[in-house]
Amino acid sequence: MGETIYASATARGRAGVAIIRVSGSSAHQVCALLCGSVPAPRQAALRNISWNGEILDQSLVLIFGEGASFTGEDVAEFQIHGGIAVVSAVLRAISETGLARLAEPGEFTRRAFDNGMLDLTQVEGLADLIDAETEAQRKQALRTLSGEIGKRVEQWRARLIRAAALIEATIDFADEDVPVDVTPEVSEILTTLLAELEREAAAIGAAERIREGFEVAIVGAPNAGKSTLLNRLAGREAAITSEIAGTTRDVIEVRMDLAGYAVTLLDTAGLRQGEDPIEREGIRRAVARAEAADLRIFLGPPEGYLDPAPGDILAQGKADLGNTGGLAVSGLTGQGIEQLLQQLAEQLSEKVAGAGIMVRERHRLALGLGIESIRQVLLMLRQDYLAEILAEELRNALRALDVLVGRIDVDELLGEIFSSFCIGK
Numbered sequence: 001m002g003e004t005i006y007a008s009a010t011a012r013g014r015a016g017v018a019i020i021r022v023s024g025s026s027a028h029q030v031c032a033l034l035c036g037s038v039p040a041p042r043q044a045a046l047r048n049i050s051w052n053g054e055i056l057d058q059s060l061v062l063i064f065g066e067g068a069s070f071t072g073e074d075v076a077e078f079q080i081h082g083g084i085a086v087v088s089a090v091l092r093a094i095s096e097t098g099l100a101r102l103a104e105p106g107e108f109t110r111r112a113f114d115n116g117m118l119d120l121t122q123v124e125g126l127a128d129l130i131d132a133e134t135e136a137q138r139k140q141a142l143r144t145l146s147g148e149i150g151k152r153v154e155q156w157r158a159r160l161i162r163a164a165a166l167i168e169a170t171i172d173f174a175d176e177d178v179p180v181d182v183t184p185e186v187s188e189i190l191t192t193l194l195a196e197l198e199r200e201a202a203a204i205g206a207a208e209r210i211r212e213g214f215e216v217a218i219v220g221a222p223n224a225g226k227s228t229l230l231n232r233l234a235g236r237e238a239a240i241t242s243e244i245a246g247t248t249r250d251v252i253e254v255r256m257d258l259a260g261y262a263v264t265l266l267d268t269a270g271l272r273q274g275e276d277p278i279e280r281e282g283i284r285r286a287v288a289r290a291e292a293a294d295l296r297i298f299l300g301p302p303e304g305y306l307d308p309a310p311g312d313i314l315a316q317g318k319a320d321l322g323n324t325g326g327l328a329v330s331g332l333t334g335q336g337i338e339q340l341l342q343q344l345a346e347q348l349s350e351k352v353a354g355a356g357i358m359v360r361e362r363h364r365l366a367l368g369l370g371i372e373s374i375r376q377v378l379l380m381l382r383q384d385y386l387a388e389i390l391a392e393e394l395r396n397a398l399r400a401l402d403v404l405v406g407r408i409d410v411d412e413l414l415g416e417i418f419s420s421f422c423i424g425k
């Protein structure tokens with residue numbers, strides 16, 4: 001255990017309860033100095049926190065022992081009243097013990113990683129869980145945090161090691177008279193493994209959409225009621241609406257929770273052959289953003305600017321005025337909005353149906369390197385390459401998996417991941 005660190009684990013500001021965490025070899029001693037004694041591990045105990053002869057607060061105290069805490073170190077937690085002055089006083093007292101220093105952002109989690117309590121993908125899952133704003137994000141992050149990726153990688157690793165061992169054996173016994181041909185078995189192992197890695201890599205896209213959110217663009221002619229619909233869906237006046245055709249020029253974005261999915265709804269300029277150069281630029285942007293979006297809601301006929309893709313929703317606006325072709329909606333009265341939301345939710349869940357356990361670009365890159373190496377090995381196997389060269393390439397595949405779970409080459413990554421954490425995490 002290195003230096004002992006402390007920080008408030010709860011956000012700054014007035015609250016019912018705040019939690020202050022202390023982790024490291026002096027954590028229990030800090031507790032003894034502040035509370036007079038150290039409660040039994042994992043049993044909440046009510047204690048007065050005193051410093052310089054003065055009671056600072058009444059606190060629930062929780063003690064964890066080395067190897068059996070979030071960080072893997074000795075931990076003391078003080079669950080105190082969440083007043084700003086209370087938190088400041090207790091933090092100051094801990095600092096004045098001279099036994100601990102304030103933690104840096106993500107430092108508790110960094111220690112959990114360094115002590116083998118979490119692998120790198122679990123650390124990412126933890127970051128995702130703290131950032132989760134929707135149900136789908138929460139569920140996915142919790143799965144990542146549970147260590148699912150690490151378990152899968154462990155299985156893959158074992159098979160790569162088996163293949164490598166077979167190949168290494170031919171190097172060691174190269175002088176023997178009856179060489180055993182390991183090619184069929186190695187080839188079998190790697191072909192199956194390759195297919196699994198490729199399937200996993202292909203399933204990252206959908207998981208990424210859950211993590212980062214979908215873009216859904218509302219498109220249609222000027223005055224079709226796009227901005228009014230956006231405001232209705234968002235539940236607030238995010239976009240300016242008016243009877244003047246061509247009101248929306250820039251793309252307006254509203255982030256919302258749609259059936260548990262994170263969605264950025266885009267309001268775009270009405271599509272028409274305009275004279276005004278600013279409006280024309282708006283239309284160019286509208287088409288580009290709508291094409292790049294994950295899904296489009298067409299309000300009225302597409303009119304040739306943009307072709308609906310499979311799954312896109314074709315609706316008619318201003319349903320209250322008797323516009324009833326297809327899915328009739330009215331942003332003004334709310335008519336048809338339930339059905340529209342229903343269709344949107346169905347489309348989005350269809351898009352995430354194949355989501356895998358890997359969830360981000362870093363996973364895709366690491367997996368890609370592993371896939372590339374295994375493909376190379378399979379090619380070389382067919383061309384009777386030297387066993388030494390095969391073994392070297394297999395090590396590259398292993399290394400890619402090790403990078404994925406953070407077993408090696410992680411310093412830069414760690415810096416990047418942990419700096420995004422808040423203090424106290």
Ligand SMILES: Nc1nc2c(c(=O)[nH]1)N(C=O)[C@@H](CNc1ccc(C(=O)N[C@@H](CCC(=O)O)C(=O)O)cc1)CN2
Nearest residue numbers: 009019021062064067068069070071072077079117126
């Ligand atoms: N008060 C408090 N609540 C919290 C946390 C915390 O640190 N403190 N957490 C912090 O993120 C989360 C809970 N996560 C935790 C993860 C592991 C261990 C832990 O002690 N692990 C040991 C023992 C496991 C066991 O007994 O089952 C281990 O993994 O060896 C504790 C909390 C959410 N709630």
Ligand SMILES: Nc1nc2c(ncn2[C@@H]2O[C@H](COP(=O)(O)OP(=O)(O)OP(=O)(O)O)[C@@H](O)[C@H]2O)c(=O)[nH]1
Nearest residue numbers: 223224225226227228242246247248270330331332
């Ligand atoms: N009756 C009725 N009027 C609507 C409805 N939706 C919008 N309007 C009106 O139609 C006009 C245009 O609405 P907007 O929402 O600004 O239309 P838009 O498609 O965003 O228009 P542009 O920004 O020009 O592309 C406004 O006067 C709205 O009040 C609706 O569902 N029913």
